[in-house]
Amino acid sequence: MVQTTFLAALLLACYTPISLASALPSQKTNSIRNVNNNEHLFVDASHAIRNAPPENVVTLGAHTRPVTYAGSGLSKRGIQLGRQALDKRTQDDPPTTHLGYIFYQRHATINVTWGNKADAASPGQTMLSYLSMTESDTWTPSTNYACIGEPAPRSADFKFPVPPGTPPVNQSVCHFGPLYDVSQGNFTNLTQIMMADGYSPDNMYLQGSFVKTPITVSGLTVNDQVAAIVEQAAWFGDGQFSGMLGMGYPIMTTPCYRANLTGAGTYDPFVFRLMKDKSKNLQPVFSLAPNRVESGSPAWADGGSMALGGLVPSSYYRGNFTTVPVEKVPWAYGGNTKNNDEVYAYYATTVEMLYGPPGTDLDSPYTPYNATSIGNPVMVSDAFQAVVDVGTPMTLVPNVTAYAIGQLFIPSATYNATYSYMLINCNAKPPVVAIRIGGPNGTIFHYDPRDLIIPFTEDRSYSHCMSAIADSGPGSNPNQGTIGLTWLKNNVMAVDLEKNLMHFAARRPY
Numbered sequence: 001m002v003q004t005t006f007l008a009a010l011l012l013a014c015y016t017p018i019s020l021a022s023a024l025p026s027q028k029t030n031s032i033r034n035v036n037n038n039e040h041l042f043v044d045a046s047h048a049i050r051n052a053p054p055e056n057v058v059t060l061g062a063h064t065r066p067v068t069y070a071g072s073g074l075s076k077r078g079i080q081l082g083r084q085a086l087d088k089r090t091q092d093d094p095p096t097t098h099l100g101y102i103f104y105q106r107h108a109t110i111n112v113t114w115g116n117k118a119d120a121a122s123p124g125q126t127m128l129s130y131l132s133m134t135e136s137d138t139w140t141p142s143t144n145y146a147c148i149g150e151p152a153p154r155s156a157d158f159k160f161p162v163p164p165g166t167p168p169v170n171q172s173v174c175h176f177g178p179l180y181d182v183s184q185g186n187f188t189n190l191t192q193i194m195m196a197d198g199y200s201p202d203n204m205y206l207q208g209s210f211v212k213t214p215i216t217v218s219g220l221t222v223n224d225q226v227a228a229i230v231e232q233a234a235w236f237g238d239g240q241f242s243g244m245l246g247m248g249y250p251i252m253t254t255p256c257y258r259a260n261l262t263g264a265g266t267y268d269p270f271v272f273r274l275m276k277d278k279s280k281n282l283q284p285v286f287s288l289a290p291n292r293v294e295s296g297s298p299a300w301a302d303g304g305s306m307a308l309g310g311l312v313p314s315s316y317y318r319g320n321f322t323t324v325p326v327e328k329v330p331w332a333y334g335g336n337t338k339n340n341d342e343v344y345a346y347y348a349t350t351v352e353m354l355y356g357p358p359g360t361d362l363d364s365p366y367t368p369y370n371a372t373s374i375g376n377p378v379m380v381s382d383a384f385q386a387v388v389d390v391g392t393p394m395t396l397v398p399n400v401t402a403y404a405i406g407q408l409f410i411p412s413a414t415y416n417a418t419y420s421y422m423l424i425n426c427n428a429k430p431p432v433v434a435i436r437i438g439g440p441n442g443t444i445f446h447y448d449p450r451d452l453i454i455p456f457t458e459d460r461s462y463s464h465c466m467s468a469i470a471d472s473g474p475g476s477n478p479n480q481g482t483i484g485l486t487w488l489k490n491n492v493m494a495v496d497l498e499k500n501l502m503h504f505a506a507r508r509p510y
């Protein structure tokens with residue numbers, strides 16, 4: 001799932017044949033190409049993006065979420081600790097003594113409204129949903145869903161899909177928030193097509209029906225969006241969220257035939273449908289500026305903004321945008337290793353990590369750098385491909401880099417190879433860390449020192465913390481990583497889905 005690194009999070013969906021139904025809007029809308037503002041912010045003015053219409057800029061939530069550590073996936077113990085925390089009971093176990101302990105992060109959430117029938121009491125049902133850029137389906141659990149229990153992390157006994165007749169347990173075990181009332185919802189059941197997704201190594205599981213239904217986000221509606229109503233789940237929720245808004249490319253959608261559980265192709269996710277709808281006259285762009293949110297803030301604390309159809313307001317960023325192409329990745333979906341085509345799937349780009357001991361002068365923050373301005377003792381990692389994801393809390397990098405950065409905290413981190421984490425003192429002095437995007441002459445984007453130390457608990461009651469720069473975990477590809485929320489909080493990202501370009505600018509300090 002979102003907390004694992006992208007290759008480790010092998011999505012065990014039904015075997016989807018690689019049907020590369022064109023992912024992208026095929027026709028350009030002339031009027032939106034005549035961009036004549038913000039051009040000064042883009043090296044290539046033809047890539048400039050206008051501000052989004054104000055009504056399509058939505059405030060994100062900043063949801064407290066227990067997360068299991070990246071490399072390890074969920075464990076029974078992680079679930080127990082999560083439950084204790086959710087129950088606001090004392091966590092009396094030091095996290096280092098248990099596999100799969102949790103830490104706390106704020107997860108970007110967004111309201112997704114599922115349209116109701118004409119005669120329903122309200123026009124729609126607003127589901128508090130996690131925002132994910134490493135998934136593409138939009139889903140919500142039905143009032144009638146069968147909870148088949150907590151996930152059984154890494155259990156060899158995990159059967160995928162869950163055998164028919166598996167008895168349900170009380171829905172409270174799966175711990176979703178308010179559920180989607182199917183009796184009110186306006187949807188057409190795509191009866192031949194189902195969702196059957198398992199997540200490794202967590203062994204979380206979702207099964208449901210794909211339907212067509214009106215979906216509204218940020219004031220914009222797609223009338224007949226393909227989305228999934230979950231009817232069976234092995235899940236560990238947080239009691240508040242009830243869905244997902246998947247922002248990834250169409251290849252990551254997961255429809256499969258009910259009859260034989262083989263792949264039923266792909267469909268255009270919400271954001272792609274929206275951008276293709278010429279009547280809306282939107283730029284084919286979404287942009288994100290998630291906030292750093294203080295511990296203890298409510299779930300709807302201002303978690304930053306997402307804009308559909310253009311840039312978030314300029315109050316969020318300063319300086320220019322750096323533009324890089326979205327990189328295709330080899331795609332071996334659902335175990336179909338024969339077909340390893342390179343496809344647009346994740347928001348991937350090749351980056352380097354720059355780092356030095358605390359106090360290293362990388363120049364003043366929020367200023368773009370260039371290679372010659374970097375002197376000793378700044379170190380530069382080998383280049384690696386990274387997926388940008390607002391739904392992943394940490395930055396997951398090749399072990400050698402995570403380890404080296406861990407050593408630069410004062411006092412230095414203790415590396416635990418069993419669980420692939422870097423334990424640090426919560427009062428440690430963090431090193432200077434940045435990510436360079438766009439090659440050796442690219443732009444350097446900083447981490448705020450406040451974001452480099454991750455507490456285990458929302459209230460920081462443990463004396464130990466983790467480095468936000470973590471190892472992708474055992475078994476992960478050493479040349480790949482994930483750039484998560486800890487970095488995105490310090491930057492603004494815009495994705496042009498028509499040109500397959502990503503644009504990054506530094507956040508104004510806040």
Ligand SMILES: *[C@@H]1O[C@H](CO)[C@@H](O)[C@H](O)[C@H]1NC(C)=O
Nearest residue numbers: 096097098415416417418419
């Ligand atoms: C990691 O931490 C666990 C729990 O404290 C400990 O049992 C294990 O030996 C540690 N592993 C390493 C390699 O330090």
Ligand SMILES: *[C@@H]1O[C@H](CO)[C@@H](O)[C@H](O)[C@H]1NC(C)=O
Nearest residue numbers: 058059060061110111126300
């Ligand atoms: C999300 O929806 C809920 C319920 O409709 C509402 O109370 C809340 O204010 C909304 N939040 C945002 C950020 O729009």
Ligand SMILES: *[C@@H]1O[C@H](CO)[C@@H](O)[C@H](O)[C@H]1NC(C)=O
Nearest residue numbers: 117118186212213214223224
């Ligand atoms: C119900 O959904 C269909 C298509 O998904 C849409 O055309 C229709 O307008 C919706 N009805 C209402 C009352 O919103």
Ligand SMILES: *[C@@H]1O[C@H](CO)[C@@H](O)[C@H](O)[C@H]1NC(C)=O
Nearest residue numbers: 147169170171172173174175
């Ligand atoms: C399910 O769990 C909830 C919360 O623990 C409880 O209130 C409810 O009575 C349970 N329902 C059944 C049928 O056991």
Ligand SMILES: *[C@@H]1O[C@H](CO)[C@@H](O)[C@H](O)[C@H]1NC(C)=O
Nearest residue numbers: 182189190191192209229231
């Ligand atoms: C959709 O149709 C399938 C097949 O008939 C059925 O099993 C499923 O429960 C239906 N889902 C919904 C949400 O109506």
Ligand SMILES: *[C@@H]1O[C@H](CO)[C@@H](O)[C@H](O)[C@H]1NC(C)=O
Nearest residue numbers: 192257258259260261262263
């Ligand atoms: C699976 O079922 C669908 C729908 O009946 C069919 O079109 C497809 O050919 C089947 N695939 C396989 C591999 O049997």
Ligand SMILES: *[C@@H]1O[C@H](CO)[C@@H](O)[C@H](O)[C@H]1NC(C)=O
Nearest residue numbers: 040041042043318319320368
């Ligand atoms: C942005 O780029 C333009 C053109 O390359 C340059 O003239 C301008 O100074 C840059 N602005 C900032 C704030 O760096």
Ligand SMILES: *[C@@H]1O[C@H](CO)[C@@H](O)[C@H](O)[C@H]1NC(C)=O
Nearest residue numbers: 363369370371372373374441
């Ligand atoms: C790179 O930075 C150095 C030192 O700040 C500066 O002298 C040089 O002009 C910069 N080069 C470019 C191409 O901006």
Ligand SMILES: *[C@@H]1O[C@H](CO)[C@@H](O)[C@H](O)[C@H]1NC(C)=O
Nearest residue numbers: 370371372438439440441442
């Ligand atoms: C980086 O910039 C320098 C100086 O402008 C140039 O000589 C070099 O070829 C550039 N490297 C790349 C990889 O573009």
Ligand SMILES: *[C@@H]1O[C@H](CO)[C@@H](O)[C@H](O)[C@H]1NC(C)=O
Nearest residue numbers: 399400403415417420473474
């Ligand atoms: C990570 O690096 C450390 C230090 O070099 C090493 O001890 C450890 O085994 C490495 N872990 C993995 C998973 O490669």
